[in-house]
Amino acid sequence: MRYDIPKPLRQVSMVLDLNKCLGCQTCTIACKKLWNTDEGTDYSYWNSVETLPGRGFPAGVHDPATGGRTVEGGVRRGVVPNLDTAYGRAWTFNHEEARASAGAPDKIWIRPRETVKWGPNFDEDQGQGDYPKDNHYFYLPRLCNHCTHPACVDACPRAAIAKRREDGIVLVDQDRCHGYRFCVEACPYKKVYYDHVRQVSTKCIFCLPRIEEGVAPACARQCPGRLRFVGYRDDEQGPIWKLVEKWKVAIPLHPEYGLGPNVFYVPPMSPPKLDAEGRPTGEPRIPVSYLESLFGAAVHPALEALLAERARRRRGEASELMDLLIAYDWQQNFRLPPRQREVLG
Amino acid sequence: MTLADGREVRVAPVGTLLKEHLEPWTFEHAAQVTGLHVEQIRLFAEGWAQAKRPMVLSSWGANRYMHSDLMNRTKLLCLALKGALGRKGAGYQSTGWVDLDGFSNAMRMEKSGLRGRLAVLFSSITPGELFNSVLDVVRKRKTELEATLEGETKYLNHKLCTTDVVEVNLKSPGYRAALEREQQGLSPRPLGAYYDEAHEKGWSPGLPRKGPPKVFFSGGANLLRRNNLPQYLKAYQLDEMELIVDVNPKFTFTGMHADYILPAAGWYEKPGIKYNVAHVPYLHYTDAAVPPLAESKDEYEIYWLLSREIERLAKERDLPVFDGCGRGPIDWKTLHQRYSNQGTLGQKDAEKLTEEILRSGATEGMTIQGLKQTGIARYTSTGTDVAATSLHNPDWKGEGVLTTLTRFTEHKEPWPTYSGRITTFIDHPWFVEFREQFATHKTSPKAGGDHPFQFVSCHARWSIHSTWRDTPMMLRLQRGEPQVWVNPGDAERIGLEDYAYAEIFNDYGSVRMRVKLSGLVRPGVAYYYHAWEPHQFPNHESYKWLIPGLVNPLHMAGDYGHIRHGMNRYQPGSAVQDTRIGIRPWTGQATGAKPVVQV
Ligand code: SF4
Ligand code: SF4
Numbered sequence: 031m032r033y034d035i036p037k038p039l040r041q042v043s044m045v046l047d048l049n050k051c052l053g054c055q056t057c058t059i060a061c062k063k064l065w066n067t068d069e070g071t072d073y074s075y076w077n078s079v080e081t082l083p084g085r086g087f088p089a090g091v092h093d094p095a096t097g098g099r100t101v102e103g104g105v106r107r108g109v110v111p112n113l114d115t116a117y118g119r120a121w122t123f124n125h126e127e128a129r130a131s132a133g134a135p136d137k138i139w140i141r142p143r144e145t146v147k148w149g150p151n152f153d154e155d156q157g158q159g160d161y162p163k164d165n166h167y168f169y170l171p172r173l174c175n176h177c178t179h180p181a182c183v184d185a186c187p188r189a190a191i192a193k194r195r196e197d198g199i200v201l202v203d204q205d206r207c208h209g210y211r212f213c214v215e216a217c218p219y220k221k222v223y224y225d226h227v228r229q230v231s232t233k234c235i236f237c238l239p240r241i242e243e244g245v246a247p248a249c250a251r252q253c254p255g256r257l258r259f260v261g262y263r264d265d266e267q268g269p270i271w272k273l274v275e276k277w278k279v280a281i282p283l284h285p286e287y288g289l290g291p292n293v294f295y296v297p298p299m300s301p302p303k304l305d306a307e308g309r310p311t312g313e314p315r316i317p318v319s320y321l322e323s324l325f326g327a328a329v330h331p332a333l334e335a336l337l338a339e340r341a342r343r344r345r346g347e348a349s350e351l352m353d354l355l356i357a358y359d360w361q362q363n364f365r366l367p368p369r370q371r372e373v374l375g
Numbered sequence: 376m377t378l379a380d381g382r383e384v385r386v387a388p389v390g391t392l393l394k395e396h397l398e399p400w401t402f403e404h405a406a407q408v409t410g411l412h413v414e415q416i417r418l419f420a421e422g423w424a425q426a427k428r429p430m431v432l433s434s435w436g437a438n439r440y441m442h443s444d445l446m447n448r449t450k451l452l453c454l455a456l457k458g459a460l461g462r463k464g465a466g467y468q469s470t471g472w473v474d475l476d477g478f479s480n481a482m483r484m485e486k487s488g489l490r491g492r493l494a495v496l497f498s499s500i501t502p503g504e505l506f507n508s509v510l511d512v513v514r515k516r517k518t519e520l521e522a523t524l525e526g527e528t529k530y531l532n533h534k535l536c537t538t539d540v541v542e543v544n545l546k547s548p549g550y551r552a553a554l555e556r557e558q559q560g561l562s563p564r565p566l567g568a569y570y571d572e573a574h575e576k577g578w579s580p581g582l583p584r585k586g587p588p589k590v591f592f593s594g595g596a597n598l599l600r601r602n603n604l605p606q607y608l609k610a611y612q613l614d615e616m617e618l619i620v621d622v623n624p625k626f627t628f629t630g631m632h633a634d635y636i637l638p639a640a641g642w643y644e645k646p647g648i649k650y651n652v653a654h655v656p657y658l659h660y661t662d663a664a665v666p667p668l669a670e671s672k673d674e675y676e677i678y679w680l681l682s683r684e685i686e687r688l689a690k691e692r693d694l695p696v697f698d699g700c701g702r703g704p705i706d707w708k709t710l711h712q713r714y715s716n717q718g719t720l721g722q723k724d725a726e727k728l729t730e731e732i733l734r735s736g737a738t739e740g741m742t743i744q745g746l747k748q749t750g751i752a753r754y755t756s757t758g759t760d761v762a763a764t765s766l767h768n769p770d771w772k773g774e775g776v777l778t779t780l781t782r783f784t785e786h787k788e789p790w791p792t793y794s795g796r797i798t799t800f801i802d803h804p805w806f807v808e809f810r811e812q813f814a815t816h817k818t819s820p821k822a823g824g825d826h827p828f829q830f831v832s833c834h835a836r837w838s839i840h841s842t843w844r845d846t847p848m849m850l851r852l853q854r855g856e857p858q859v860w861v862n863p864g865d866a867e868r869i870g871l872e873d874y875a876y877a878e879i880f881n882d883y884g885s886v887r888m889r890v891k892l893s894g895l896v897r898p899g900v901a902y903y904y905h906a907w908e909p910h911q912f913p914n915h916e917s918y919k920w921l922i923p924g925l926v927n928p929l930h931m932a933g934d935y936g937h938i939r940h941g942m943n944r945y946q947p948g949s950a951v952q953d954t955r956i957g958i959r960p961w962t963g964q965a966t967g968a969k970p971v972v973q974v
Contacts, residue, residue, distance in 0.1 A: 118851075120747045137910070140908070309415070
């Protein structure tokens, strides 16, 4: 490791229960409207939601070796995604011409001015399998993982990226940033974006001005699925600790990259495949091997715990885990004591 | 047995008839009809039979087929056989609304305060009728609910100047001819015959307007986008208008064809309440986050200004009192006085009106100030439960589970059916004619011609109907152009690749859309998320140009227990899901709707 990344005093964290995600992209738009409406970041989505199995956003993000670390712990040079074929350009539209042609014989219709090759949500709901036997897909909302060993921090020759001492949020100091894009290349989750107008890197700030006031990030607050939990990892009364440490049902995405993500996922259970008679088999539609390729071996005990607790609840017995995940009292999803607001220099 | 007139008739209990009727419906037969496997059906049936508290949550989507009523009657039959209706945690949750009586008051009041409210009460029924009603209730000839419902129905059917799209469409001979052609053979008699009979017998209130309309005034809607076969609406109605006005927060397709657009403030530029279906029992408040852009205004204000101007002109020209829609005289010389409650509501007083709405049984204790703080508030009851609701729970006070229909189960009031009981049997003459006395299966008619794909729609994820449908930020989440979703296997068979253009065609012509592959789509179905604006398609013609929107004549039946017209409760709709289309690759050929057939 190039820099000795100091351990933060506390680590803020998010858990997302994939069993409840509707793929509505409210989080995506909540985030985009709040932070990324500038021309230079028009194509970027600090929060994105993918349909999986699928190519992801940016396309190819789940392919092996998109960045991350080598076995020795060094930074592995990855790829900078292509604007057209991986991110997808923010297409512009021709509304005015279309409206003006209302009375004309040749009508112009609203459509992208640019050639469309890819975009966020491009393979929405495509999934895999055959209807009705084993067709399947699920949604994977993604944001920066505010990693414990962030590759983006290590990759930057200007030391422009740092992990905040107070809460472990990973931030780009845009005054120091020279726009080399080593971080974009190194982050295997592809969650650093390059602002091509201001020529600096930008990334998710975990809505830090909100966190400081004790308010959860916009993507979490506005999620109609109520599937996001926000809090500190060491808070044993909070949902994060319970789901990650106690019940061990919330696990990181791509642990093999070795970055120690602080965003965790409750993996999706799925209805059974049907046999030739249309009868449900015992096998889940989403192949567990596929989930393993995303979440590693920890997905097995996590799914087992979920199924066992769900069965308990169905028998009418109490289950702390299921009550937590159902989120009867949504306010309990967030445990963020307000802090003294830091004055950013 | 022998009837009073001496005729001999055979009598059988409905239960026996029902059993007989259901006899042929074995799992095997159902499997043949549905294409599901016998085992799947058996599994479902066993699950249903064992379920302690079966519940059906049935939304509007369930009402968009020609034979939706048969489907819904079947669901109700299954629930009734389990004794599930009106039982806690079980039964039927359809899209009931919590009834805000304050809303209907606010809409009708012409004076502020108690005097205004009382006037509303007496405007729909005379004091004599009120007296009789009270007497009926006291003498137990009618329940309180029945009496109130009668008053409400009378107001809606005979006072309020209102109608529905089917009525508007069928009133136009050209449109009516198109639909009759489409529906030939679907019912024992032609569609128009039922329409005429329903109007003659007063089953359908119709709109007894005296002359053809001259002005099309659109607010809170986008009719030219939304209507089925808009080419007929346009050719036979809109093109005949002297004036078209659109009041809208959005530059809609309807607005594009209007003479005037009065820009309304956007959703976050004006305060307001939203109330939604009762399984989310909260009233929502939206504050104005930012002031309205440019000259746009809150709709309340637009109508305030407009009514003032109309009143001024009416006075200036000394317009006579006239009866435009055939539901009673309207004096335009006092229009603004009535709108503004004799001047007590000013140009910016939308919130005063909201306060009036909050004087509802279901919103006890709610204030605008409180809503501004909390954003939402839980209803305190299901409201007056008169019309347009399927809640009917007098005990629910905002706490715990909202069980529907307990008025008729726990409280033992008679069901509003012919027999006063839950009934599976309807022997209304039209239902007999259609052989729909009991719920049964009828095949989905092939609307738009015999083409291989069923064209099925759903509410969009990236818009609320056509609002935000063409917003760049939302379009970037869905490839920028209208898409038709097909099963990957079907696409392969036709030779279509993902994102390619395809020609979607049927007897009404063709349109062009992008292909979107999805494993969620059943083979043989072409799926689309609705509300694309026509100007998002080549020629400014959307798939609506291919959708005839079938009308089920039975929805115009009346005078039989619960089978009677009620706004938003029992009225004909325009069924889109039966539409059939073909799909072929687009290789540059011209697409477009066929010309409107002249009558
Ligand atoms: S997810 Fe990527 S951008 Fe975020 S902290 Fe980890 S390495 Fe850095
Ligand atoms: S807002 Fe919530 S439910 Fe919607 S896509 Fe995002 S995470 Fe999923």
